[in-house]
Amino acid sequence: MEQFFAALTLSAGYNTALVCIGAALLGAASGAIGVFVLLRKRTLISDAVSHATLPGVALAFIIAQVYFDSGRSLPVLLFGAALSAGIGVLAVDWIKTHTRLTEDAAIGTVLSTFFAVGMVLLTIIQSMSIAGQAGLEGFLLGATSGMLKSEALTISVAAALVGLAVVLRMKEFSLLCFDESFAAACGYNVRWLDRTLLLLLLGIVVIGLKTVGLVLIIALAIIPPVAARFWTDRVPVLVAIAAGIGASGSYIGAALSASAPNMPTGGLIVLVLFSFFVVSLLISPVRGILAAALKHYRFQRIVHLRQGLLAIAHDEPVLEPLTRSILRRGGFMGGDGQPTVKGQSEARLIERDQKLWNLYREMHPEESHALADWSLKPIGEVLPADTVRVLEQELSPHVVRGGETSRGGAV
Amino acid sequence: MHDRSSSGLHLLHDTNTSKAVSSQDLPFTVQGMTVAYHHKPVLWGVSYSAPKGCLTAIIGPNGAGKSTFLKAALGLIPKLSGDTKVFGAPIEKSLKRIAYVPQRSAVDWDFPATAIDVVLMGLYGQIGWFRWPSRKHRQKAMDCLKSVGMQDFANRQIGQLSGGQQQRVFLARALAQNSEVYLMDEPFAGVDAATEKAIVAVLRQLVADGKTVLVVHHDLETVRDYYSHILLLNGQHVADGPVETTFTAENLQKAYGGRLASTQLDGLSEASNA
Numbered sequence: 001m002e003q004f005f006a007a008l009t010l011s012a013g014y015n016t017a018l019v020c021i022g023a024a025l026l027g028a029a030s031g032a033i034g035v036f037v038l039l040r041k042r043t044l045i046s047d048a049v050s051h052a053t054l055p056g057v058a059l060a061f062i063i064a065q066v067y068f069d070s071g072r073s074l075p076v077l078l079f080g081a082a083l084s085a086g087i088g089v090l091a092v093d094w095i096k097t098h099t100r101l102t103e104d105a106a107i108g109t110v111l112s113t114f115f116a117v118g119m120v121l122l123t124i125i126q127s128m129s130i131a132g133q134a135g136l137e138g139f140l141l142g143a144t145s146g147m148l149k150s151e152a153l154t155i156s157v158a159a160a161l162v163g164l165a166v167v168l169r170m171k172e173f174s175l176l177c178f179d180e181s182f183a184a185a186c187g188y189n190v191r192w193l194d195r196t197l198l199l200l201l202l203g204i205v206v207i208g209l210k211t212v213g214l215v216l217i218i219a220l221a222i223i224p225p226v227a228a229r230f231w232t233d234r235v236p237v238l239v240a241i242a243a244g245i246g247a248s249g250s251y252i253g254a255a256l257s258a259s260a261p262n263m264p265t266g267g268l269i270v271l272v273l274f275s276f277f278v279v280s281l282l283i284s285p286v287r288g289i290l291a292a293a294l295k296h297y298r299f300q301r302i303v304h305l306r307q308g309l310l311a312i313a314h315d316e317p318v319l320e321p322l323t324r325s326i327l328r329r330g331g332f333m334g335g336d337g338q339p340t341v342k343g344q345s346e347a348r349l350i351e352r353d354q355k356l357w358n359l360y361r362e363m364h365p366e367e368s369h370a371l372a373d374w375s376l377k378p379i380g381e382v383l384p385a386d387t388v389r390v391l392e393q394e395l396s397p398h399v400v401r402g403g404e405t406s407r408g409g410a411v
Numbered sequence: 412m413h414d415r416s417s418s419g420l421h422l423l424h425d426t427n428t429s430k431a432v433s434s435q436d437l438p439f440t441v442q443g444m445t446v447a448y449h450h451k452p453v454l455w456g457v458s459y460s461a462p463k464g465c466l467t468a469i470i471g472p473n474g475a476g477k478s479t480f481l482k483a484a485l486g487l488i489p490k491l492s493g494d495t496k497v498f499g500a501p502i503e504k505s506l507k508r509i510a511y512v513p514q515r516s517a518v519d520w521d522f523p524a525t526a527i528d529v530v531l532m533g534l535y536g537q538i539g540w541f542r543w544p545s546r547k548h549r550q551k552a553m554d555c556l557k558s559v560g561m562q563d564f565a566n567r568q569i570g571q572l573s574g575g576q577q578q579r580v581f582l583a584r585a586l587a588q589n590s591e592v593y594l595m596d597e598p599f600a601g602v603d604a605a606t607e608k609a610i611v612a613v614l615r616q617l618v619a620d621g622k623t624v625l626v627v628h629h630d631l632e633t634v635r636d637y638y639s640h641i642l643l644l645n646g647q648h649v650a651d652g653p654v655e656t657t658f659t660a661e662n663l664q665k666a667y668g669g670r671l672a673s674t675q676l677d678g679l680s681e682a683s684n685a
Contacts, residue, residue, distance in 0.1 A: 039522065100449075168541050175532050178522045181487050185511035186536050186588075233523045233568045364575075364603040371573045384576065386560050387605035 003259035008252070016258045018152040019144045023211050023254035023269070024247040025156050029163035030204045030217075031224030031246025035239050036166070036197055038225045039177035044104055045092065045198070046221050048111040050205045050214045052088025053081035054118025057139050057209070058125060074151045074210065077139075082206045088114050089198055142213030142266025144257050151210065158207045162200050163243065173197060174235045211254070212266035219270045220246060227277040230284035245280075249273035301326055302376055306350055308332070312339045313347035353378055356391045363394070435499035438463050438592045438623040439484075439509075444493025446476065446483045453479050457493070457648045461592070461625055462640050466618045467651075468628040471644035472667050477627045478514065480644060481594050485511060497592060507536060510590035512581050514597050520570045526580045527552050527565040533587030555583040558616075560609050575606030582613060593617060593624045600629065611637055634658060 006012035060080025095106035175183045184190045208217045228241035253269030308323040327333035332343030361368045439461040446454040454476040483490045497505035530552040559579040643649040645666040
């Protein structure tokens, strides 16, 4: 525990501090890029990318070991990882465009094949009985213990660069994810933008191999944006929150791992991230499930209030106890069960609103079908003013309005 | 190839000026365009030139390739043959002069954006790489929302808007682009009457400002009210020209075949026969 807090406060030695900062930067960058991978609905491809790194790592190790006797050099291994991941992405792309297979089928095929090749190569390496091969398993599940200072520095700088690139391209990536054909019609090179997005993702996967491991690196790109999505409906805020969650989750995970060197760092980071996800899912006021439950509670009360007031407007008795108590609490009904003056006037307002809603649903069944909040909010809050005006005119046609002459069959 | 004399291409025939000069006056010209999905032709050798400063409906039966025509002309989908010129220049170099409104169903409306965010996307080209929308850009986007009657919904999440409202936002985004040629894919699909009215008003304003507007349109009953010109497709070019001379029972029969009841045809072409 003591060690954990020491690591958390960056006072467990220079090396550990550097590893934790590197992890935080990695988490921030992957959270940011993950937002666009999620919005582009391509989370699966990141799985293919990460698994496709394994043969590259193994081959790079063999070549470096046999020819240069330096199999553990991180840049060499990462270069190999990037190369084979790149080939994996191109393979998925090729299958998708040249056959009638869907992307998920292509991803499934490429992912498992590349991983299989990687595992075979790893077994071969183990049988070669060469020194330094023990470090290779760290690429599967992530290991920060024993990470060199230069390695941590490489990871930090590379992650910061990727994060910066994502922020600078945020506008164009949003456009690509929301409306690809509009982006293309505006003259953006959509193919190239898409490639840039994948390249940055690939960069994160490769950088994160050592810290989180290839099996779990995808979680670092997916969980932060998914958790962040509970909190906001704006892209820039989403990127900021996802980066924040990614950074703090990775930082805490790395600190935990420093105090428990036998635990896989990747697993710890993902568990911390998952706890962020659960908290977001529960308590976010925007899209969380507690907020949804509260909203449902309010929704139910609005329904009861509205139906109670409509009953008053139609001179019908209000029988349901919940409706009666809501009406009473709002001052719309007296203790004797009779509507108050306030209740009467409110009932007339609601009745008119309801008539407009009914008319709208009659005139545009398709439109209103897709519309939330119909009959629940005043119609003017949900529909544009001109639409409401048409409805009002329809409801009381004798009220002639200037400048609103309708053109034949259009209305 | 019928009715060629009444299309925008008449400039090529009627005037004695050189071809180069007159082709620069043609806002949107497509030549011999063929598109196929998996070896099944959707459009076959379509040539067309949009009349400048006019409001033109692209009509034809389901599967006639109306949307495909716009997408292929813009280079959004691969084509087997054909090319597009905008004021005499290749389309790839002229995309800034065109505003495209995709079908509303083409995007996921759960995307984290507000109405004004979407309109601002129409200004990204002007804003440029590595820069953010300024107060000036936001004001312009707000003006565009106002012209489609959506100013009160600027900060509403787009998923909470009705179909008609979403369509208006798309239209506002195209207005923000301030282009010379507007290509719209079914802007009237599934919208309420007030929205339809608002969209028609905007289209008329665009034409009054000298813009060239092409609209994929479904409802034959409103063609005569809304448009001055039509392009009739059914996989091939059937006819194009002014509504009065081209929107005839004969041409509609050619495009729709037996799918259009003869009584319907009588009603639609009554005005031109009278």
